[in-house]
Amino acid sequence: MSEAIIKIQNMNKWFGDFQVLKDINLEVEKNKKIVVCGPSGSGKSTLIRCINRLEEHQKGSIVVDGTELSENTKNIEQIRAEVGMVFQQFNLFPHLSILDNCTLAPIWVRKMPKKQAQELAMQQLEKVQISDQAQKFPGQLSGGQQQRCAIARALCMEPKIMLFDEPTSALDPEMIKEVLDAMVNLAKGGMTMIVVTHEMGFAKEVADEVIFMDEGMIVEKAETKEFFANPKSERTKLFLSQIL
Amino acid sequence: MSKFTFLKSDRSNIQLVLITGTFLITISILDVFLNSFFRLNLISFLPSKVSFLTPFIIGMIGLNLIRIEYSGNKFLDILNKNINTSNFNAALTLIIIFVIFKAIPPSLSWMILDANISGDTKEACTGTGACWTYIKVWFRRFMYGMYPNEQHWRINTAFLLVIGLGTFGLFATEKMKKFLALYYVVIYPIIAFLIIYYLISGGYFGLEWIETGAWGGLSLTFIVSFFCLIFCFPLGMILALGRRSNLPAVRYISIGYIEFWRGVPLITVLFMSSVMFPMFLPEDFFMDKLVRVIIAITLFEGAYCAEVIRGGLQSLPRGQYDAAKSLGMGYWKMHIFVILPQALKLVIPGICNTFLALVKDTPLIFVVGLAELAGMLALAKTNPKWLGFAMEGYIFAAIIFWIICYAMSKYSYNLEEKYKTDR
Numbered sequence: 001m002s003e004a005i006i007k008i009q010n011m012n013k014w015f016g017d018f019q020v021l022k023d024i025n026l027e028v029e030k031n032k033k034i035v036v037c038g039p040s041g042s043g044k045s046t047l048i049r050c051i052n053r054l055e056e057h058q059k060g061s062i063v064v065d066g067t068e069l070s071e072n073t074k075n076i077e078q079i080r081a082e083v084g085m086v087f088q089q090f091n092l093f094p095h096l097s098i099l100d101n102c103t104l105a106p107i108w109v110r111k112m113p114k115k116q117a118q119e120l121a122m123q124q125l126e127k128v129q130i131s132d133q134a135q136k137f138p139g140q141l142s143g144g145q146q147q148r149c150a151i152a153r154a155l156c157m158e159p160k161i162m163l164f165d166e167p168t169s170a171l172d173p174e175m176i177k178e179v180l181d182a183m184v185n186l187a188k189g190g191m192t193m194i195v196v197t198h199e200m201g202f203a204k205e206v207a208d209e210v211i212f213m214d215e216g217m218i219v220e221k222a223e224t225k226e227f228f229a230n231p232k233s234e235r236t237k238l239f240l241s242q243i244l
Numbered sequence: 245m246s247k248f249t250f251l252k253s254d255r256s257n258i259q260l261v262l263i264t265g266t267f268l269i270t271i272s273i274l275d276v277f278l279n280s281f282f283r284l285n286l287i288s289f290l291p292s293k294v295s296f297l298t299p300f301i302i303g304m305i306g307l308n309l310i311r312i313e314y315s316g317n318k319f320l321d322i323l324n325k326n327i328n329t330s331n332f333n334a335a336l337t338l339i340i341i342f343v344i345f346k347a348i349p350p351s352l353s354w355m356i357l358d359a360n361i362s363g364d365t366k367e368a369c370t371g372t373g374a375c376w377t378y379i380k381v382w383f384r385r386f387m388y389g390m391y392p393n394e395q396h397w398r399i400n401t402a403f404l405l406v407i408g409l410g411t412f413g414l415f416a417t418e419k420m421k422k423f424l425a426l427y428y429v430v431i432y433p434i435i436a437f438l439i440i441y442y443l444i445s446g447g448y449f450g451l452e453w454i455e456t457g458a459w460g461g462l463s464l465t466f467i468v469s470f471f472c473l474i475f476c477f478p479l480g481m482i483l484a485l486g487r488r489s490n491l492p493a494v495r496y497i498s499i500g501y502i503e504f505w506r507g508v509p510l511i512t513v514l515f516m517s518s519v520m521f522p523m524f525l526p527e528d529f530f531m532d533k534l535v536r537v538i539i540a541i542t543l544f545e546g547a548y549c550a551e552v553i554r555g556g557l558q559s560l561p562r563g564q565y566d567a568a569k570s571l572g573m574g575y576w577k578m579h580i581f582v583i584l585p586q587a588l589k590l591v592i593p594g595i596c597n598t599f600l601a602l603v604k605d606t607p608l609i610f611v612v613g614l615a616e617l618a619g620m621l622a623l624a625k626t627n628p629k630w631l632g633f634a635m636e637g638y639i640f641a642a643i644i645f646w647i648i649c650y651a652m653s654k655y656s657y658n659l660e661e662k663y664k665t666d667r
Contacts (some may be wrong), residue, residue, distance in 0.1 A: 049566075052569075052570055054566050054569060054570065077572045077573065077574050078572065080569060080570055080571070080572040081571070081572030082572075083570070084570070085566075085567075085570035087563055087566065087567065087570075089561070089563050091561075091563035091564060091566060091567035092567070093564065093567070093568075093582055093586075094586065095585050095586050095589065095663070104571070104581055104582075105571035105572060105573065108573065108577050108581060109571065109572045109573060109577065150567075153571070154570075154571070157571060157572065
């Protein structure tokens, strides 16, 4: 057993009066791949956005890489630098070329020399197979290419953890595969990953554990094979029967 | 029946219809043309009331005849599509053509043909047209105000220096590009101020001291606009960010500031700056009137800039903030590298709008006794030796202001094109 890199205890979050997350307990060990699934509005995205504090939780504790996230966290930028994130809508910076998108944060946050940052960016773009598009702007690329670039951009920070927030939901069916391939490669490389997705094929292939969420609670958490073979809760069975 | 089919235009009788239609239109336009340029009336044999409307009616019939859909004639199709889609549009087309023809000869003869430009006294203007002599004689005053004639080179040199330094960005090497923003926001305004202060104001290096009260004309318009523009932009940027800040103190100060300055008219602000403001200052403290005016306009326009920029900030999707944060960028890095470049690009038209308004607001400084271009005109037209030439003066000023504003808006289009990366 290796140590847990993310520890969430009794975490609660409200949007106004509405409670989005109820008593979340979760431990993620290093190099594990977790897939989070569930119906929309179940709080999956909010959960992973809490992990790099794009959303603030109101109760309980979240410890990432040994640092507790709270209002007093002065070094939240340092934690975010260690936690890469890929969004549903890609969120590339449209005013910068693909290469500049990838080098911006390493240069200004990691204080990396420009040349080194560019080499690193090219390596990462190579891995997701869009190094030939490096000089183009995001607007000139297809959705799949943009999302792969977003993955490369996050990887350029050499993060310890990668969060994926429905990375394939905004894509044409044809482009989903190229993005999933990139993610599978990343998983095989040993990255710690938390992936919110509806791609059950991907979950079966790479996930160590699958979490099913509904109405802000973790309904079921099990090893992948177990999850698909013997779902325990009725809600999970219903969900799986509809999605598979 | 056969006559009826003749009037109905379609592809089968295109030849006939086209010739007849073109002939009628030509007659109608030619009539108005000759009438207004050469005072000939082709159809004077008709009673005057009929003859007044005849060209219009003939033209309408002609345009009606040539209105054929998918005629197969490319030129005719383009023409129909653009100026002749319906009877209403045909009427508008004719009226516009007629109005242009009617308006050209009188304005042409007033501005050029019957105008005078020779001589240097009012008596030289003998024609019925404009008296450009007036502009010629007063030209230096309009450009430089009451600034002594033999010292005009100082203004010219200062402007050339400032413009020269402004083009610095075009020659910057890749390495220096990083510092361009810093240069334009901080260093350039300071250098420009020093140049203008030492060169135009003088009092040092053996240059004669010339008080700002003597400055004036177009050069003063430029000086006021220039400093207000470069100072109000960063001010607006800071206020816009402040208004969106999470810190309550910063936010409420920004909101208060913006709402205060947007709530008062510029003319009151100018009065305050020149009349009220000195009363609150200690007695030995002196601030030049021109400086006070520039500060007043800057503070005023900064509030408008702030709201324009805030519009740009708000139009950015939240995902951009999320992405920047998730890469570990702090507030300033996020804004400098991700948010502001995109937001400012979006607000180029709005900022240009504000800046144009600012340039055209500068004549208001006349109320505190500073005579820029329009102010000098107001002085000149009341000069007893040159009474009665207000029209020429204002046309001259209108042309100059139009050139300045058009150049600015053209430049803003270029900027938009240059920074367009989304496609």
